Each structure stands twice: as structure tokens, then as C-alpha cells.
Amino acid sequence: MNKIFYAFIGLSFMLTSCGQDTSKKTVQTKEATTFFPFDLPEEKPNMPLSAAMNRNYDAYMGVRPETNELFTQFKYTKLKGFDYNNGDGTISRRDPSKVIFENGKYYIWYTHRETPTAPVGIPRVEESNDTIPSADWDLSDIFYATSKDGFTWEEQGVAVPRPAKPNIGHRSVTTTDILKFKGKYYLYYQAFSEAPGKSGGDNCPVAVSSSDSPNGPWTPHHKDVIPNGPAGSWDQFSIHDPYPIVHNGKIYLYYKSDFGKNKKEGKGNVRMHGLAIAENPLGPFKKHELNPIMNSGHETTLFPFKEGVAAFAIRDGNESNTIQYAKDWVNFEVAASVDLMPDAGGPFVKDAFTDTKYGQGITWGISHFARPHGDWKRNHVVLVRFDCDLSLEVNDPAMKKHHNTPKFEYLLSHGLNGKQRERISAETKSLK
Ligand code: AAL
Numbered sequence: 285m286n287k288i289f290y291a292f293i294g295l296s297f298m299l300t301s302c303g304q305d306t307s308k309k310t311v312q313t314k315e316a317t318t319f320f321p322f323d324l325p326e327e328k329p330n331m332p333l334s335a336a337m338n339r340n341y342d343a344y345m346g347v348r349p350e351t352n353e354l355f356t357q358f359k360y361t362k363l364k365g366f367d368y369n370n371g372d373g374t375i376s377r378r379d380p381s382k383v384i385f386e387n388g389k390y391y392i393w394y395t396h397r398e399t400p401t402a403p404v405g406i407p408r409v410e411e412s413n414d415t416i417p418s419a420d421w422d423l424s425d426i427f428y429a430t431s432k433d434g435f436t437w438e439e440q441g442v443a444v445p446r447p448a449k450p451n452i453g454h455r456s457v458t459t460t461d462i463l464k465f466k467g468k469y470y471l472y473y474q475a476f477s478e479a480p481g482k483s484g485g486d487n488c489p490v491a492v493s494s495s496d497s498p499n500g501p502w503t504p505h506h507k508d509v510i511p512n513g514p515a516g517s518w519d520q521f522s523i524h525d526p527y528p529i530v531h532n533g534k535i536y537l538y539y540k541s542d543f544g545k546n547k548k549e550g551k552g553n554v555r556m557h558g559l560a561i562a563e564n565p566l567g568p569f570k571k572h573e574l575n576p577i578m579n580s581g582h583e584t585t586l587f588p589f590k591e592g593v594a595a596f597a598i599r600d601g602n603e604s605n606t607i608q609y610a611k612d613w614v615n616f617e618v619a620a621s622v623d624l625m626p627d628a629g630g631p632f633v634k635d636a637f638t639d640t641k642y643g644q645g646i647t648w649g650i651s652h653f654a655r656p657h658g659d660w661k662r663n664h665v666v667l668v669r670f671d672c673d674l675s676l677e678v679n680d681p682a683m684k685k686h687h688n689t690p691k692f693e694y695l696l697s698h699g700l701n702g703k704q705r706e707r708i709s710a711e712t713k714s715l716k
Contacts (some may be wrong), residue, residue, distance in 0.1 A: 298635075344619060345609075349686040352621040353645070354607045356672040357683045358626055363667055364652070365429070365437040373662035376420050377427070378508055379459040379525070379583065379700055380501075380630035380650040380667055381471070389430045391498045392630060392650050393471060394667060395458040396427035402663050419480040420654075420663055421458040426473055428498075434632070434648060435669060444471055444493045444502050451506045452477055452490050452598035459583075461630070462498075463528040463535060463565055464637040469495045470565045471502060472509070472526035472537065483632040485542060486551075487521045492566060509567045510539060511558050518543045518576060519558055527584035529593065530637045531613055535562045537569060538584045539596070541576070552595025555582050555600040559614065578616050580604050580679065583628035587674070588635050588643025594674065607674070623688045626651030626670040646673035657668060 320337070321329070328341035346352035369375045381393040397403075403417040412418035426444035429437040446457055453475030460473035475491035491510035495501060510526060513519040519541035528537045537560045544554040556576035560569035580601025586593050592611035597603050597618075609619040631649030650673045656666050673683035700708070 288586070306371060306448060313673075326351070343617060349620070350684045351675065352620055352680065354589070354609060354674060355621075355684060355686065356607075356622060356674050357685055357688075358622070358624045359671045359683070361435060361626075361669040361671070363437055363669055364435060365431075366439065366667060368664060368666060371657055371662060371664065371665045374399055376664035377422075377667045378421065378652045378654075378665035379628045381461045382527075382630045382636055383434070383632035383649055384462055384464065384636075385632070385634075386498045389432055390632070391428060391430050391462075392437070392667075393426055393428045393460045393462060394439055394630075394650075394652075395421050395424045396442070397421065397462070397664075399423050402661060404488070405660065405663070409481035412482075414478045417479070418482070419486070420665055421474075422456050422476070422479050424456045426457050426460045426471065437667075440499075440670075443500055444473065444504065447504055447506065448483070450477070451504070452489055452508060453504075455479060456488075457491070458488075459467055459525055461525075461527045463530075465530065465535065465565050468565070469498055470528070471495075472528060474524060474526075475508075482486075485521050485545070486522075486524070486579050490523050490526045490539070494565065505566060507566075510537065510569050513586040518556065519571075523558075524584075525584040527586060529586060529588065529633075530639045531588070531593070533563075533639060535565055536593075537562070537571075538577075538586055539582055540582065553600075556579075557581055557584060557595070572614060574614060577614050578608065582604070585626070585629040585631060585649075587633040587646050588629055588640050589645050589674070590642055590676075594619065594645070596614070596625055598627060598629075604666050624667075627654065628652045629670060644677050647671060647673060647675045647680075653684065 313483040324347055340347055344352050345354055349355040376397040377394050379395045384391050399417050401416055403420050404411045406419050409418040417423045425442050425446055428443045429439045431437045444457055448452055455478055456476040458474045460471045463470040471493050472490055475490045476488040490510040492509050493502040493504045510523045522542045523539050525540045526537055528535050538557055540555055540557050542553040542555055557578035558575035559572040559577050563570040574649045580603035581597035582599040585596040592609055593613045595608045597606045597608055603618055606618045607620045608616040628648050629651040631646040633646055635643055650667050651670050652665045653668050654665045673680040
């Protein structure tokens with residue numbers, strides 16, 4: 285009964301607020317705006333609204349997660365076909381590229397490390413040498429794998445090996461992504477000439493290799509294609525996670541940079557994303573004058589969506605755990621807050637290279653999960669499949685549920701440390 289009554293009042297308000305007679309409207313509005321209607325209107329109601337309610341209508345593609353095309357759950361599945369030496373830290377696979385479909389099968393490329401020991405870690409970089417890795421992505425090559433169904437993969441071996449010294453990347457080639465442009469294939473990747481961490485940060489240029497076929501052979505171009513910014517600029521040291529998409533006949537390459545670290549002031553890295561645009565896959569790439577164009581995120585995951593481009597902001601920054609949207613491919617706005625985002629997601633983007641004018645979105649991809657056993661001494665990363673509904677072609681209500689209940693153990697695994705316990709007990713003692 286209540287529901288019907290309020291719906292009636294809400295409806296009569298909406299109808300009268302669209303009327304012609306403004307004096308009447310004012311009176312009616314005064315009476316009717318005492319409440320917001322029980323049935324959440326799909327269209328923005330013509331009544332005074334709070335900042336939050338204005339945002340709910342203006343900033344999102346739907347007024348509730350179920351109708352917001354850029355809201356999704358993420359579901360995960362273990363991949364078949366990859367061996368990790370019982371997870372002892374000597375084999376790692378991480379930072380997968382986008383998935384592409386060619387020759388009747390799916391392809392992915394990724395960082396592959398196989399070393400006699402697990403990495404010592406960036407803080408102990410001085411203990412690394414020609415066979416002992418510093419970071420998990422040290423002493424790596426770019427491998428590829430193919431699959432008929434996206435769940436079971438066959439590792440095909442190396443696509444881009446570390447080149448001989450003194451070429452860039454002779455220490456490690458990592459974190460690749462794929463571009464198909466005018467019938468040729470390009471792999472962009474981070475090319476380390478020293479162990480990650482050796483000169484402070486994780487600094488390396490971006491190199492590119494090309495091929496006439498996704499099966500290779502790949503020709504390395506031995507050049508830095510996305511140069512670092514000038515001294516003092518946000519991307520002066522690192523250009524990570526190069527991620528190309530074709531837009532307006534050009535290559536839009538999004539990347540991440542680590543910056544803003546100040547050990548003395550106890551400030552860690554911030555991570556933001558930039559955009560570099562080129563007409564030719566081998567460059568020159570021109571950085572966008574508004575860079576950084578995303579204030580949050582870590583690895584880059586983007587896909588054409590409607591007229592614009594959607595991006596994952598995972599793990600770092602004020603807007604982490606959001607999916608963002610830029611209608612003009614540059615100015616990103618938060619489009620959804622989400623849970624359990626895929627780290628380093630490499631989605632299957634059907635229209636990544638078709639220069640689409642209306643992107644259809646994604647439903648799955650390959651991402652990575654660091655330290656599945658939680659042990660830094662056996663540090664390695666595994667590839668995993670994620671599924672979602674960020675697609676205009678699919679409507680999967682089960683992917684639009686917005687209520688994740690983590691296991692109690694998961695919550696408790698994020699416990700207080702000793703120092704925090706001391707502060708809390710001192711606080712309690714100080715209460716008289
Ligand atoms: C990743 C990426 C880049 C970084 C390192 C390896 O997740 O952001 O690739 O350099 O970590």
C-alpha cells in the first residue's frame with residue numbers, strides 16, 4: 285500500500301513538474317519535493333537534488349549498477365596448461381598482453397621468467413647477478429601461448445628473447461602488449477638494460493618488435509619508441525605497460541609511469557597513466573599535452589567503448605577500483621566502482637584494432653595474480669582468466685550483482701601490526 289501511495293505521489297510530481305504553468309509548478313514542487321520517489325526514476329527527476337544524486341544521474345551510464353554498462357563483477361578461473369615448478373618461485377608468468385584471435389585460436393604474450401632461484405626482491409637488488417633476479421620481472425623473455433577455448437593454453441615458447449648486449453633489453457624484456465596495424469603485428473615491451481631497482485626505480489625504455497604473423501619470427505627494432513619525459517617531468521624515469529589501440533587511424537598508446545617517490549618524506553610511488561599517439565607503429569609517438577590523463581591505476585587495461593574508451597584503474601591512487609570512461613579518449617571520468625579487479629588485465633578486445641567508431645566492450649581476458657601462496661621467498665606470478673560483463677553485446681545479470689561477501693579469513697588476513705596494537709592500547713590507557 286505504502287509503495288503504491290509513494291509511487292503515485294512521485295509520479296504526480298514528475299508529471300506536474302513537466303507542465304507548462306510555472307506558478308502552478310512551483311506550488312506543486314514545494315508540496316511534492318518533500319521526498320524522493322521510492323521507485324528510483326531512470327531519468328533525472330526535475331526537482332532539487334543533492335550533489336550525490338546529481339552525480340548518480342550525470343556521471344554514470346545507468347542509475348544503478350545493474351543498468352550501468354560499465355559496472356561488472358569479476359569472476360576468475362585457473363588456467364590449464366602452465367607449469368610453475370610447484371610454485372617454488374623459479375618460474376613466473378605475468379603481465380599478459382591483450383588476447384587476440386587469429387588462425388582459429390586465441391593468442392597471448394606475456395613476461396616469462398625461468399631462473400635457478402626466486403627473485404631476491406628490489407630492496408636487495410645488490411644481491412642480484414646474471415642468474416639471480418632482483419624483481420619478479422628481471423631476467424625475463426617474452427613468451428606466447430595459444431588456446432582453442434581461452435581456458436586451456438599451450439605455451440609456444442619464446443616470441444621476443446632478450447637481445448645481445450648492448451641492445452636495450454639485454455637484461456630483461458617484459459610487460460608486453462600487441463598491436464595489429466595494416467596487416468602487421470607489433471609487440472611493445474619494457475626493455476631493461478640493468479636489473480630492476482639498480483638505479484633506484486624500475487626504469488627502462490619501451491622497445492618494439494614486429495612480425496608478419498602472430499607466430500613470428502619477430503624482428504626487434506632496438507630503439508626506444510616512447511621516450512621518457514624531460515628531466516623533472518612526471519615520466520622522466522619510467523614508461524611502463526605500453527598498451528596500443530587503434531583510434532582515428534592512429535595508434536593510441538596508453539602507458540603508466542611511477543613517480544613522486546620521496547623516501548625522506550615517507551612518500552611512495554604514485555602511479556598515473558599517460559597517452560602517446562603515433563601514425564606509424566615505429567613512431568614518432570607524441571605525448572598528449574594533458575598527460576597524465578588518468579590519476580590512478582597500475583597496469584593498463586583499456587578498450588573502445590561506445591564513442592570513447594574505457595579504462596581500469598586498479599590498485600593505486602585516489603580512484604583505484606574504478607572503471608573510467610573518456611568519450612574523447614583523453615579526459616577520463618569515473619564510470620563505476622568495482623571489486624576484485626584483475627591485476628594487469630589483458631582483455632579480449634574484438635575491436636581493438638578495427639578503428640571502431642562504437643566500441644562493443646569486453647567479456648573476458650587474462651590477468652595475473654602475484655604470489656598465489658602468499659610467500660615472498662617463492663615469489664612468482666601466475667596467469668589467470670577473468671570474466672566480466674562490460675559488453676554491449678552481452679547482458680549477464682549475474683555479472684551485475686553488486687554485493688560481494690568476502691570470506692571471514694580474507695578479512696582477518698588484513699590484521700593490525702604490532703605498532704598499531706601498541707598505539708591502540710596507549711590510546712585506551714590515556715582515557716581517564
Ligand atoms: C608490473 C608493471 C610493469 C612494472 C612491473 C613489471 O605490474 O606495472 O611491469 O615495471 O610491474
